Amino acid sequence: MALKVPRHEMPCQDPKERAHNFNEVALGYASETAIEEAQRCLQCKNPKCVQGCPVNISIPEFIQKITEEDFEGAAAIIKQSSSLPAVCGRVCPQESQCEAKCILGIKGESVAIGRLERFVADYEISKGCKIPEVAPPSGKKVAIIGAGPAGLACAGDLAKAGHKVTIFEALHVAGGVLMYGIPEFRLPKDIVQNEICNLEPMGVEILVNQVVGKVTSVHELLQNGYDAVFIGTGAGLPNFLGIPGENLNGVYSANEFLTRTNLMKGYRFPEYKTPVKVGKKVVVFGAGNVAMDAARTALRLGAEEVSIVYRRSRAEMPARHEELEHAEEEGVKFQLLTNPVSIQGDEKGAVKSLTCLRYELGEPDASGRRSPVPIPGSEFDIEVDTVVVAIGQGPNPLVTQSTEGLELNKWGNIVVNEETLETSIPGVFAGGDIVTGAATVILAMGAGKKAAAGINAYLKNKG
Amino acid sequence: MYRVVKRRQLASAPCIVLLEVEAPAVAAKVEPGQFVIVRMDEQSERIPLTVMDFDREKGTITIVIQDVGYSSAMINSMEEGSYFLDFVGPLGVPSEIENHGTVVCIGGGLGVAPVYPIARALKEAGNKLISVIGARSADILILEEEMAAISDELVIATDDGSKGIKGFVTNGLEQILAQGTKIDAIWAIGPVVMMRSVANFTRPLGIKTIVSMNPIMVDGTGMCGACRLTVGDETKFACVDGPEFDGHLVDFDLAMKRLSFYKDEEERAKISKDCDCGKGAQ
Ligand SMILES: Cc1cc2nc3c(=O)[nH]c(=O)nc-3n(C[C@H](O)[C@H](O)[C@H](O)COP(=O)(O)OP(=O)(O)OC[C@H]3O[C@@H](n4cnc5c(N)ncnc54)[C@H](O)[C@@H]3O)c2cc1C
Ligand SMILES: Cc1cc2nc3c(=O)[nH]c(=O)nc-3n(C[C@H](O)[C@H](O)[C@H](O)COP(=O)(O)OP(=O)(O)OC[C@H]3O[C@@H](n4cnc5c(N)ncnc54)[C@H](O)[C@@H]3O)c2cc1C
Ligand code: SF4
Ligand code: SF4
Ligand code: FES
Numbered sequence: 083m084a085l086k087v088p089r090h091e092m093p094c095q096d097p098k099e100r101a102h103n104f105n106e107v108a109l110g111y112a113s114e115t116a117i118e119e120a121q122r123c124l125q126c127k128n129p130k131c132v133q134g135c136p137v138n139i140s141i142p143e144f145i146q147k148i149t150e151e152d153f154e155g156a157a158a159i160i161k162q163s164s165s166l167p168a169v170c171g172r173v174c175p176q177e178s179q180c181e182a183k184c185i186l187g188i189k190g191e192s193v194a195i196g197r198l199e200r201f202v203a204d205y206e207i208s209k210g211c212k213i214p215e216v217a218p219p220s221g222k223k224v225a226i227i228g229a230g231p232a233g234l235a236c237a238g239d240l241a242k243a244g245h246k247v248t249i250f251e252a253l254h255v256a257g258g259v260l261m262y263g264i265p266e267f268r269l270p271k272d273i274v275q276n277e278i279c280n281l282e283p284m285g286v287e288i289l290v291n292q293v294v295g296k297v298t299s300v301h302e303l304l305q306n307g308y309d310a311v312f313i314g315t316g317a318g319l320p321n322f323l324g325i326p327g328e329n330l331n332g333v334y335s336a337n338e339f340l341t342r343t344n345l346m347k348g349y350r351f352p353e354y355k356t357p358v359k360v361g362k363k364v365v366v367f368g369a370g371n372v373a374m375d376a377a378r379t380a381l382r383l384g385a386e387e388v389s390i391v392y393r394r395s396r397a398e399m400p401a402r403h404e405e406l407e408h409a410e411e412e413g414v415k416f417q418l419l420t421n422p423v424s425i426q427g428d429e430k431g432a433v434k435s436l437t438c439l440r441y442e443l444g445e446p447d448a449s450g451r452r453s454p455v456p457i458p459g460s461e462f463d464i465e466v467d468t469v470v471v472a473i474g475q476g477p478n479p480l481v482t483q484s485t486e487g488l489e490l491n492k493w494g495n496i497v498v499n500e501e502t503l504e505t506s507i508p509g510v511f512a513g514g515d516i517v518t519g520a521a522t523v524i525l526a527m528g529a530g531k532k533a534a535a536g537i538n539a540y541l542k543n544k545g
Numbered sequence: 546m547y548r549v550v551k552r553r554q555l556a557s558a559p560c561i562v563l564l565e566v567e568a569p570a571v572a573a574k575v576e577p578g579q580f581v582i583v584r585m586d587e588q589s590e591r592i593p594l595t596v597m598d599f600d601r602e603k604g605t606i607t608i609v610i611q612d613v614g615y616s617s618a619m620i621n622s623m624e625e626g627s628y629f630l631d632f633v634g635p636l637g638v639p640s641e642i643e644n645h646g647t648v649v650c651i652g653g654g655l656g657v658a659p660v661y662p663i664a665r666a667l668k669e670a671g672n673k674l675i676s677v678i679g680a681r682s683a684d685i686l687i688l689e690e691e692m693a694a695i696s697d698e699l700v701i702a703t704d705d706g707s708k709g710i711k712g713f714v715t716n717g718l719e720q721i722l723a724q725g726t727k728i729d730a731i732w733a734i735g736p737v738v739m740m741r742s743v744a745n746f747t748r749p750l751g752i753k754t755i756v757s758m759n760p761i762m763v764d765g766t767g768m769c770g771a772c773r774l775t776v777g778d779e780t781k782f783a784c785v786d787g788p789e790f791d792g793h794l795v796d797f798d799l800a801m802k803r804l805s806f807y808k809d810e811e812e813r814a815k816i817s818k819d820c821d822c823g824k825g826a827q
Contacts, residue, residue, distance in 0.1 A: 253764065253766075254591075254630070254631045254633070262764075262768075290631070291631050291632065291633040292570075292633075293633060293634075293636065293765075293766055296574065296634070296635055296636060297571065297574055297634070297635065298570075298574075318766070318767070319767060319768070320768070320769065322780065324780075328780070329773055329775055329780060329799060331803060331805075331806040332806075334771075335769060335770035335771075337768055337769045337770065338763060341763055341764060341768070346590070346591070346763070347588075351810065353588060354588045355588055355589055356590045356763075357807050357811070359806065359807060359810060430802060430805075431799065431802030431803070432802075478766065478767055478768060479767070479785075480766060480767060480785065
């Protein structure tokens, strides 16, 4: 019977309305819906979904608990593998991970694993989270650099093991991209802070406003009594295309545009004092989650027309399905197989127009993907007053360049031992986007947990 | 929280205030030429300010702020004993302090404050230090005594001639060159127009000229790119690659345009609160 019940839709704010507010778009399942959706799960003996999850959450087990209406029990199962379920349930690219492998997805629709995870996590938050048990003090101190998903997850597991953990965060709040990048309407900041505030009762100290590489350094931390260091500084260096006109007024990196809006609450200007300026016609370069976030943010800030300009075709767009759909519903336009060539400004140095080139899909390359090739002479202009560049981020060099003896790859990411996540410096570990390049929350969180295990083993051996 | 331990008003129109703030971790590491980013409270912008002085023993940082808009006016109205919510630093690359020979340190308007610690360090490194400080008029000329105390020679220029030479800091520089002084390096800090004219003046003479750029910033860690400048043929982020750059390579016109991007919004922020600057201790 399970096969016949369709997957339960996620209730959402009406697109017309939500395109003008910053409240969360997806509203979450009610208990009844969650139970009904959970009942669709076949409780497979050899659950493929678990293989699809980067941290191997015991998916059938937690879903079973939902059917039993034991939501707290479900939360406890998820918490064994994930420290940020309310976040991952919202932002994981489920359709290419757990849900992609779900057996129900072969013939019909997969179980809505992410939505169930979110439901359980939100339920737990509403009841007040339980503080995990902490082992007796080990007498060891660990420094964590960066309070993104990687650093936070690492800190949580190390605190559980009884180590004294201090997080050094450059910005004025913890959370990394979850606070400065991903917008409120997709990931409410209260939810993020809720996941973080569990750490303090566990003895984790979070020091904000600490730019490592400037106010202190990795080697100095080791000299000052820290037995191990974890680097989780993320991929916070915005890429630009290097085309003419990119430094004109009105051209933002996605990081700047989103940081002004999210971290600095620019959408509540002038109550909050950081302005964020958006014109009538906005173009966003790129088609990942970052680009969708920028485009939808621009709409909410009052832009009349927002377009995504992307070099490849729809099939290659790296954004989560749901974000793409939501963006479309809200009225974001797509200029596919199109690439910007130059940006023109007016006499005041403000963006006026954009010249683009059309592309077509060529022969499949070695990877089997048909890569886009420019069509000669297809240049055309678009009138525009704001441009947001969302074509990826590189590793921020502040920590890596100031740490002697730290091995990097040719892109500037930190090289680690794949099992322990230890770097070329003994006692120094790293994980998340600073190692992999810009990836996902769940992978960063998973890396944080893996590094915590590596650090535990290292501290044991050290004696 | 970072407590204001001292406040001194340096000028009143425009309002310029000196604040000494407790920030021991920053004070332990800061070098001349670096800056901090401050936030007064939860609603505030992140405001970059150059370090004017530091006391490693007391654990304090001194900053000098000129009222140009809402946030700077609010900071200027802070009293002794009040607190900054956030105080991040030291940020940016320290000045290249070594014995260059004879150096000229130029501070225009508020720029005297950021040039002061650099000038002092250059002097301590063995340079012959000639300083040129300027302002629109004598009553808003700041830190004259402090600069006189560290300089081998001090030239003052005011636009209205109320003190020193009548004219701009570039006139002061001309005067030094006219005396036949051989200059090995120049630091010029002040309004962008001033830095541009100093750089234009020294370019044909081939004198190394360092300027300190002050673009709009957000994070100050190289994450957002708001502070980007064109230097030579390259895009640089002032917060991590600067704030000091070779003045002969900076695209000043672009920098000026980028500074004006938020003009309308700044006006909107302003009217929401009247500045009550000017009160408090002298
Ligand atoms: C706009 C946007 C949307 C995204 N959407 C999704 C999504 O829907 N789903 C998904 O799975 N992933 C998404 N991602 C990717 C995901 O957010 C990242 O992969 C993840 O946050 C990486 O975690 P991290 O801990 O490695 O680094 P980050 O989250 O980048 O955190 C690094 C932290 O280190 C701090 N730091 C940096 N340098 C220093 C220093 N020198 N000293 C001290 N602290 C420092 C930073 O301030 C930051 O807080 C998105 C990313 C962006 C930018
Ligand atoms: C590295 C650096 C060091 C600085 N050091 C000092 C300092 O020691 N003392 C000091 O008083 N100021 C300093 N500034 C400038 C200071 O940060 C700005 O004056 C302040 O951010 C303006 O904020 P506001 O809200 O008061 O003014 P706004 O209302 O935001 O702006 C008012 C006017 O100031 C200009 N402006 C806006 N932002 C900046 C900016 N970042 N820099 C320069 N002008 C700006 C605008 O063009 C506008 O016309 C520095 C800036 C940088 C980047
Ligand atoms: S963490 Fe992500 S991938 Fe794993 S089960 Fe949850 S939603 Fe799926
Ligand atoms: S694969 Fe699908 S049906 Fe099977 S256990 Fe996992 S979620 Fe349930
Ligand atoms: S201020 Fe954000 S990169 Fe410099």
